[in-house]
Amino acid sequence: MEEILYAYWLSNLDGVGNGTVRNLLEYAGSLEEIWKLTPKELDSAELKLSLPVSQLIISSRDESEVRRSYEEMLRTGITFYHYGHPLYPRKLKNIYDPPQGIYVKGKLPDPDVMSIAIVGARNCSEYGRLMARKLALALADAKIPVISGMARGIDGIAQEAALEGGGYSCGVLGCGVDICYPEGNRNLYDKLSVSGGLISEYHPGVSPQSGQFPLRNRIISALSDIVIVVEARERSGSLITADQALEQGRDVYALPGRVCDPLSQGCNRLIRQGAGIITSVQDFLKDISIYRGEEHYPVPNMNEDTKKNADTRRSADEAVQMTLATAGMLSDDEKTLMSAMDYHPQTISALQNATGLDAGRLYTLLMQLSMKGYILQKGSRYVLDGGNEQLNR
Amino acid sequence: MFCHIMTGALSGLQCDLIRVEVDSSAGLPCFQMVGYLGSEVREARERVKVALRNSGFSLPASCLNVNLSPASIRKSGTSYDLPIAIGILVATGQIPARDLESTLFIGELGLDGDLRSVRGILPIVRSAASHGIKKVILPIVNIREGSLVPGIEVLGASYLSEVCEYMQSGAGPGDGSDGREEGGFISLRKADSFDIEAYLNTALREAPDFLDVRGQDTIKRAAMVAAAGFHHMLMIGPPGSGKTMIAKRMPSILPPLTPEEALEVTAIYSVAGMLKSGEPLVASRPYIAPHHTVTEQALAGGGNHPRPGIISLAHRGVLFLDEMTEFDRSTLDVMRQPLEDKQIRIIRNAGAYTYPADFMLVAACNPCPCGYYPDMNKCRCSPSQVSRYINRISGPLLDRIDICCEAEAVELCNPEYADQGPSMSSADMRSRIEAARERQTCRFRDMKIRFNAEMSGHDIEKYCRLGSREQLLISSAYESLGLSARSYHRILKLSRTIADLEDCDNITEAHLSEALFYRTSGAGYWGR
Structure with missing residues (x-):
């Protein structure tokens, strides 16, 4: 045998x-x-x-x-690699407690390319949704595989965006790879099994159980070179992934948030403890180009520091410019309203205060902008549409 | 000797005239009552016997037979005591018969012979008038309610003996029928004429003022729109954001009742036995806020002889359902049909009863079990918990609610609120609403409806004409939001009301957009 x-x-x-x-x-x-x-x-x-x-x-x-059971599994499109198998991911081997075998549906990430994990809260905010999307789209552009846990919220959003941007993404599951959990991500599961990958150390048919999810986090961090935490509360599962990543010698980046937002407290604490900070997608891509060996940035001295500040300011300006480019199609009032919109949902009265428009005009503009897909209605509030391509690029 | 006395039997808001036939003949002394009697009516025998004795009359030793005709109608209630007593007295010759054909008697007797109030006076007197009855004798406590009906003489009595004195005094021909004895002694009080409109104008509206509500301008505006056009409204928001506070202030901005509406509402309250003793007429729009443990029967109306339920008691007024998600789903769904038909038909053993139920539904609920969704910084509920919670309200019911509005958490300590100056008061809102009401009154002057929300499809075509830009907006909204035909009509009616509030003849994009905004505010919760 x-x-x-x-x-x-x-x-x-x-x-x-x-x-x-x-x-x-x-x-x-x-x-x-x-x-x-x-x-x-x-x-x-x-x-x-x-x-x-x-x-x-x-x-x-x-x-x-x-033999019969193994061949039956192969027929369902699931493959199995044991620890000694040549295709068993190298990155998994050098961690504490590597899985003795993994089940794979779809493709494994390219072992010679650096890969990045994006993890975060399941109940994420609109800000988290937007940033996860932006990061994943940028990584897809740079042909960097995105590893995550296919969970609700940040995980799923990032993977969805990575596939959408034409990149590769791989989901590490806490159940058998033939089971889609959570059911709400069925669409993503189907896409991953075709154009991405699904990995699990549990054999097919194992149902999702709470104890298995923290364990699969070690595989997420092991498969990637950098772990990005987008949004995390204190004591969140994403912080377990970050801890595992540090133990395994991976780098951790965190997306900063407002001090008063509980959803960003975990991230802010990681930054305080020395994790990399994501000030913009461009900055992050520059940072990681060191790993990729494409460009080497000199250690910044005092002058460089000011230059860096200018950089961030420039990228912020660029963002505004881009918004304005799309605003070419908008009327003046619409532009005023767009400038008052935010990625935090805004109430009607707040928008009215900010723009000085009268209520009737405001409702008309809001309805038009949401029909055009720039903004979204969330209950009685409005927020910039994080999924709008024109605003993201 | 035989005689018959007229009285009335309630069935729902309708009333049938009943003839109380009494026959006194020689034979073994007995007192029998027949005619499909409920147990309250059967007990009348004992009450009448004692009341007669205590009023100074005697029950002669003859064979007394009482029949309540038509015998096919079930009799219930205590209003038959007085007609039975009078019938016995006339049949045994103790008092003379006087205008028995054209006089209606109603009243419950106490053992000492005093007359006590009964429910349903207004509908009974009204149908008596329509059947050509000229005079009604009823308990003095009910006299002002009875006098609401024009074209009929209403006399009130405190004791059985007073009624008998009146009968005896008027026996002679040519006697004045004002209940005044020749000696100037008044045995029966005649009702003063009642000016309904004046009464409605002087009636005090006791409701807290919208001035107390800080912030929440969007919801206050929505409340104003709802009150102006009688649209249903749902408020979703975190605990403590002022949803109940706003609902409690709704009565302060509702347009006043018209005299016809006041009579409709009073009839319902009369049948339900819920008229307050000092107030013969319900003068302000009802505001009913049932607890969420309310049963289907209490909401719809029920009982063996169904009495009006909560939705009928809220007729022409506000039905406020606080914590709507905590209500039984089946209880809420009871309202689906009345919300469309504006009435409810209850079928029981005793027959089918129809009560009007044209109310304005104001509801409030939390968005999720913890109450803070969609504020992800505070809410710890999973999406499935949120959708399970909010889906306790069925989709078809939601589809009937025109205005959905999110209450935002108010930070009162925030100096922004302190700087804002006085917020809109009820009086400000009411004056704008009344202007909008005037436009509607003028629009519907030849029609049976009063509010924009009541418009039919045909009326909508006539009064909610859209320009080309507006047509474009609604058709693109129709596609992108996946609206139902009903919600399409409801949006048009709502935008008509908004245009009325803004004092515009035509519905513009702004009005339509605002209506769409109210319609789609719930979309984030239901994905509708």
């Missing part, structure tokens, strides 16, 4: 986790030897196997059955 089948067999056993496989390997020497272990050897105190587990190992040794 091939080595991969031994690995497949082991990873399919309930109660046999990564640790157990490592112990068994140490004891037996190779995967094939584990298959051949006698009941007496399995009972040896060194292995510390519980009775049901050792019995399961013995009773499941049915070569034809393992």
Whole structure:
């Protein structure tokens, strides 16, 4: 029997986790030897196997059955790579507690290209949605794979945008790769399984369970060279990913937010602790070009510092310019209103105060701008449409 | 000897005339009552017996048979005591018969012979008048309510003995029928003429003022639009943002009741037995705020002989549902049909009853279980929790609500609010609403409707003409928002009201946009 089948067999056993496989390997020497272990050897105190587990190992040794199950899985488009497999991601190998095998639907990220993880809150704000989209679109443009957890909120938004921008994205799941969780991301799941990738260390059919999600975070950070946290509360799951990334020697970047926003507190704390700060997408791309070895920036001295300030100001100016470029199609009043709009939802009375327009005119303009797709109505408030291409580019 | 006395039986807001036939003949002494009687009416026998004795009359030892005709109608209530007592007295010859054909008797008797109030006087007197009855004798406490009906003489009595004195005094021909005895002794009080319009104008409106509401200008504006055109309104917002406060102030800006409306409402309250003793007429628009544990029957009206439910008591007024999401979904859906038909038909054992239910629905709810969605910094609810919560209100019900508005959390400590100066008061709002009302009165002068919200499809075509720009706006909105045909009509009616408020003859883009804004404000919550 091939080595991969031994690995497949082991990873399919309930109660046999990564640790157990490592112990068994140490004891037996190779995967094939584990298959051949006698009941007496399995009972040896060194292995510390519980009775049901050792019995399961013995009773499941049915070569034809393992082969049949493996081939059936292949037919559903899911592949399996064990630790020793040549296609097993290199980046995964050098972490603490690497998965003994991974199941993949779709393609694995290119091992020779740097990849970046974008993670964040499930209940994200409009600001988080916008920034996740912008970052992912920029990364897709730069042909950098985007790794994430396909969760609701930031994860899903970033992956959706990466695919939309023509890039590659890979979702690391906390359940079997044949299961779409959360159901709300069904669309993204389908797209990922065709033009991206889905990875899990759990065998197909394993249902999503809360304990499995923090564990998959270590794979997200391991597969990427940089982890970006877009929005996170204190004690959020995204911070676990950031911690894992630091343990694994990956760089962490965080998107700053307002001090009073609970959704940004986790990020702001990361920055305080020394994480990279994302002041703009352009700045971030410059930062990472060092990793990519394309351009090397000299260590900034005092003069450089002021130059950098000018840079940020320029990019802010550019943003306004771009908005104005699209504003060519807008009337004067519409431009006034657009300048008062924000990525934080604005109430009618706030907009009225800011623009000085009378209520009737304001309603007309708001309705027109939302029909044109520049702004969105959120309840009784209006917000700039984070998904509008003309505003993003 | 045989005689019959006229009285009335309520069925819903309708009233049937009933003949109380009494026959006294020789035979074994007995007192029998027949005619499909409810238990209250059967008990009348004991009350009448004792009341007669305590009023100085005696029940002769004869065979008394009482029949309430037509015997096919179920009789209930306590208003038959007086006609039965009078019938017995006339049949046994103790008092003379006087104008029995054209006089209607109503009243409950106490054991000491005093007359007590009964419910449903207004509809009974009204139908008596339409059946050609000239005179109604009723308990003195009900006299002002009875006198609301023109063209009929209403006499009030405090005791059974007074009624008997009146009958005896007027036995002779040529006697004045004003209840005045020759000696100048008044046995029955005649009702003073009642000027409904004057009463409505002097009626005090006791409602808190909108001046107390700080900020929330959008919602106040929406409330004004709702009150001007009688549109339904839903407020969504975090706890403590002033939704209930605004709803409680709605009565202060509602247009006054017209005399016809006041009579409609009074009839309902009379049937429900909810008229206050000092107020014969309901003078201001009702404001009803049921608790969210209310049952379907209480809302729609129910009982063996269904009485008006909460939605009928809110007729021509405001029905405020606070914490709308906490109501039973099935209870809320009871309102779906009345919201369209403006009336509710209740079918029970005793028959089918129709009560009017033309109310303005004002509702308030939180957007999610914790109350703070969509403020992601405060809200910890998952999207499925939010949608589960908000979906307790069914889509078809929402489709009938014209105005949806989000209440924003108000930061009173923020100096911005202190600097704003006085906010719009109820009086300011009312004067604008009244101007809009005038336009509507003028528009619908030859029609049965009073408010823009009541317009039919045909009226909409006639009064909600759109220019080409407006047509373009609504058709693109129709596509991008996926509106239903009903909501299309509702938006037009709403924009008509907004145009009326702005004192414009034509609906402009601004009016239409504002109407669309109110319509789509709930979209973020329901994805509608």
